[in-house]
Amino acid sequence: MQRFILKRKNHITLISAILIVIGFIAKLGFKNETAATLPLAIASLLGLAPIAIQAYQALLVKVVSIDVLVTIAVIGAFLIKNLEESAIVTFLFLFGSFLEQRTLSKTRSAIKELTEMAPESALKQVENGEFEEVDVDEVDVGDILLVKTGAKVPVDGTVLKGEGHINEASITGEAAAVGKKKGSKVYAGTILENGTIQIIADRVGEDTTFGKIIELVEKAQDSKSEAERFIDKFSKYYTPVVLVLSAVVWIFSRNTELAITMLVLGCPGALVIGVPVSNVAGIGNGARHGVLLKGSEVIHDFSRTDTIVFDKTGTLTVGKPKVVDMQIYAQNSDEVLAYLASVEGESDHPLAKAIVEHIGNIKLYSVEKTDVIKGGGVVARVNGHRVAVGNVFLMEQENVQLSEKALSDIQRFENVGSSLVLTAIDGQLKALVGIRDQIRPKVAENLKKLKKLGVKSLVVLSGDNQKAVDLAAQELGLTKAYGGMLPKDKSEYIEKLKDEGKIVAFVGDGVNDSPSLALAQIGIAMGNGTDVAIETSDVVLMNSEFDRLPHALGLAKATARNMRQNIIIAVGVVLVLLASVLFGEWMNMSIGMLVHEASILAVIINGMRLLRYRLKY
Amino acid sequence: MKKATIQLEALTCPSCIQKIEGAIKALEGVDKESTDVLFNSSKVILNFDDEKITINDIENAITKMGYEVKKSRVKDK
Secondary structure, three states: OOOHHHHHHHHHHHHHHHHHHHHHHHHOOOOOOHHHHHHHHHHHHHHHHHHHHHHHHHHOOOOHHHHHHHHHHHHHHHHOOOOHHHHHHHHHHHHHHHHHHHHHHHHHHHHHHHHHHOEEEEOOOOEOOOEEEEEEHHOOOOOOEEEOOOOEEOOOEEEEEEEEEEOOHHOOOOOEEEEEOOOEEOOOEEEEEEEEEEEEEEOOOOOHHHHHHHHHHHHHHOOOOHHHHHHHHHHHHHHHHHHHHHHHHHHHHHHHHHHHHHHHHHHHHHHHHHHHHHHHHHHHHHHHHOEEEOOHHHOOOOOOOOOHHHHHOOOOOOOOEEEEEEOOOOOHHHHHHHHHHHHOOOOOHHHHHHHHHHHOOOOOOOOEEEEOOOOEEEEEOOOOOEEEEEEEHHHHOOOOOOOOOHHHHHHHHOOOOEEEEEEEOOEEEEEEEEOOOOOOOOOOHHHHHHHHHHOOOEEEEOOOOOHHHHHHHHHHOOEEEEEEOHHHHHHHHHHHHHHHOOOOEEEEOOOOOHHHHHHHEEEEEOOOOHHHHHHHHOEOOOOOOOOHHHHHHHHHHHHHHHHHHHHHHHHHHHHHHHHHHOOOOOOHHHHHHHHHHHHHHHHEEEEEEEHHHHOOO | OOOEEEEEOOOOOOOHHHHHHHHHOOOOOEEEEEEEEEEEOOOEEEEOOOOOOOOHHHHHHHHHHHOEEEEEEEEEO
């Protein structure tokens, strides 16, 4: 019976609305007070039923909830024969909760979209070699799975057989599909756009990258800040206090009207849900745009950031060095380049790769007796010649004479921040190559946006030489730039900034800078949402596109502001209502309930605005 | 001790957190400290002593308060 009534709350709301209208038509239209009494009485009782049941359940577990207060108030109104008020109050209360339900699901929709992207089933190979559809929870590490075109990859795994293109937007934020073949890694939650592949499960369920992302977002949407915990405590005591207060008022003034009006104001509903709705909508907006914010405390701190420190490698630059200058000191440049490409072709070093890529198609020689000189370069025998490829230090070791011209070229290359690769053949300098990492597209523009958002200083800390760093800093308009920094120096520098009272956000790729990520008030990991990054940082930018960073900061600021607005709305409404009940003439139960419900809707709708948040400039 | 994650129907009213918390904390065998009712994700997370109480008892207590339990998962702690 109880459940039957609760399930039909919406029907009851509708019926009581109709009854109230009939009652008022009878009273105002036909001036027939008696005819109005019946529908209003039925509306009151009908509307009271679900509320009273909820009140009873709450009392059973010793919780004085708003339902308890409303039930008492309605019974009170009934007793003093104020049927209009009792009918309207129950209706408003029920209708309010109906609207809350509708609007709240909107604020949560963005996160729901994300969690619904989680794979549910998998085609698992069973003993006879056939594939059978199973629930994704039943997949274990080591199982062999079949993924067909259009299906979601159910777990993190490695391709065993087949080829295809996978859309990895859910993990990396990149819209372009990635080609996969035998040996490629695939990730749970990504979609196979074409082809058919067989994979072996490496990680399943919550251990997959996607599982971790979902867990993070789920936790974040309900994480509470210090202020929220205080509000929760406050609201726990506020309701019973109001109950006692109105009892006291009734005992002393014998004014039932006043006492029950006070009861209606007894639940700080907008206060309880105001901050959580801002939080869920803000985090939801982030999740849609590849920005994971780890909860309201993070949002609060991030919104106050005044210093952003960048770990240069991989954050401001593409992380892929390119040849920018080349000088040949020989007649036959093709031969020099062929030797150089042959030697560098054997190496995995980023500079070597850049050189090979730059030279492109050329005749290659076989390379013998390769000797890697630590901190210098490589010496090898090619086509009967001794070829040395490396830095100035290696050239000194090889007794290579550097001409006046070469020395000035070296100076010139270094001045523009390039790393140098010299090539000597049989002790003669033949080529000088200048290589530089490229600054990511649109970085300067986005750094300007960060400044507009109120960040006072932008600092870069880098392991590269000071000249290269200065150059980038100048080009990008950074406040400060430090080169030649080791990971230890970086974390010491952050410590120093914190001691100066700065609120520091550190942006890194999450791979070799985790101490700094953890040390800064806000650790921001940028890149491909690697596991380490997800665990050690406070904010994860899923995509390596730099424009996520201003969006993240703007969103954090907007969310923090939204939370403050909601607290002001909620507290303001409670204060105004209490004041007017005690000192005003116009306040009654119905208006009290209307304002109360309206304030709850106001905070939800205000929170909903965050879902559409976009940086304006 | 076991750890339970109970997925409820979407929670929408401001006072339901208190009510569900009250209902669960009143149960014998539930670790009160660990009990957490999550409003936005509409989940209850708690640790309980499986020798004193079963997951069904906990689910029933929530259902009795008028909230539908959608799915629950129990893991060893």
